[in-house]
Amino acid sequence: xxxxxxxxxxxxxxxxxxxxxxxxxxxxxxxxxxxxxxxxxxxxxxxxxxxxxxxxxxxxxxxxxxxxxxxxxxxxxxxxxxxxxxxxxxxxxxxxxxxxxxxxxxxxxxxxxxxxxxxxxxxxxxxxxxxxxxxxxxxxxxxxxxxxxxxxxxxxxxxxxxxxxxxxxxxxxxxxxxxxxxxxxxxxxxxxxxxxxxxxxxxxxxxxx
Numbered sequence: 789x790x791x792x793x794x795x796x797x798x799x800x801x802x803x804x805x806x807x808x809x810x811x812x813x814x815x816x817x818x819x820x821x822x823x824x825x826x827x828x829x830x831x832x833x834x835x836x837x838x839x840x841x842x843x844x845x846x847x848x849x850x851x852x853x854x855x856x857x858x859x860x861x862x863x864x865x866x867x868x869x870x871x872x873x874x875x876x877x878x879x880x881x882x883x884x885x886x887x888x889x890x891x892x893x894x895x896x897x898x899x900x901x902x903x904x905x906x907x908x909x910x911x912x913x914x915x916x917x918x919x920x921x922x923x924x925x926x927x928x929x930x931x932x933x934x935x936x937x938x939x940x941x942x943x944x945x946x947x948x949x950x951x952x953x954x955x956x957x958x959x960x961x962x963x964x965x966x967x968x969x970x971x972x973x974x975x976x977x978x979x980x981x982x983x984x985x986x987x988x989x990x991x992x993x994x995x996x997x
Contacts, residue, residue: 799837802827806844810890814959815845845894850909852888856880857913864921870929874947874991875984881951882980886973892956919944935991946990950983 805826809818820841824831838844859880863873885891898906923940930937954961954976962972 798827798829798833802829802834802837803844803847806841807848807888810845810848811888815841815890815893845890848888849891849894852884852891853909853913856884857915857918859884861918861921864918864925870925870934871988871991873925874987877947878951878980878984878987881947882976885951885955886976889955889958892952896956933993936993938991947987950987954979 802823806818806823809822809826813822818841820831820834823841823844824834827834834844838847860877863876863880866873866876868876895906919940922944926935926938926940926943929935958972958976962969965972967975
C-alpha cells in the first residue's frame with residue numbers, strides 16, 4: 789500500500805517535471821503524456837492528482853504569482869534610493885519570468901477566456917497596495933526634484949509592458965529572428981539592462997523625449 793508520504797512525493801515530482809517541460813517546450817508543446825513519462829508515472833495518475841494539464845499549470849501560475857507579488861511588494865515598500873528601487877523592480881520581473889516564461893501567455897489566455905477569474909485572482913494579492921506605494925514614492929521624488937513629473941499609472945504600465953513583452957511574444961520573436969530558445973534567452977538577459985537604463989533615463993529631470 790502506498791503511504792501518504794509516497795503520494796505526496798509523487799505529486800511533487802509531477803509538478804516539478806511539468807514545470808520543467810512547460811519552460812522547455814511551452815504550454816501547447818507539452819502533453820499530459822510527456823509529463824507522465826518525465827515524472828515516471830502514467831497519464832491516469834497525472835489526471836487523478838491534477839485533473840488536467842490546465843489545472844497543473846494553474847498551480848504553477850499561482851506559485852509564480854505568489855513569489856512575484858511578495859518580491860515586488862518588498863521592493864516597492866523599501867526605503868532604497870529611488871533609481872536602485874526601479875532597477876530591483878525590473879530585475880524581479882525578469883528573474884521570475886526566466887523561471888516561469890509561460891506566465892505571460894497564460895495571462896493572455898485567461899484575459900481572453902476567463903477574465904473574471906484572472907481579475908479575482910490578481911485582486912486577491914492586493915495590487916492596490918503596491919500601486920499606492922509607488923505612486924507615493926513618485927510624488928515624493930518629484931517634489932524633491934529627483935525625477936521629472938511622471939504620472940504613476942503611465943509609469944507602472946511602462947514597467948510592466950517593457951518587462952512582460954519579451955516573454956509574451958518570445959515564440960514569435962524567435963521565429964522572426966530565426967534564433968534558438970537559448971540564444972533568445974541570452975538576448976533577453978542583455979535586454980534587461982537596456983530596459984533599466986531606458987526607464988531611469990526617461991525619469992531624469994532634464995531628459996527631453
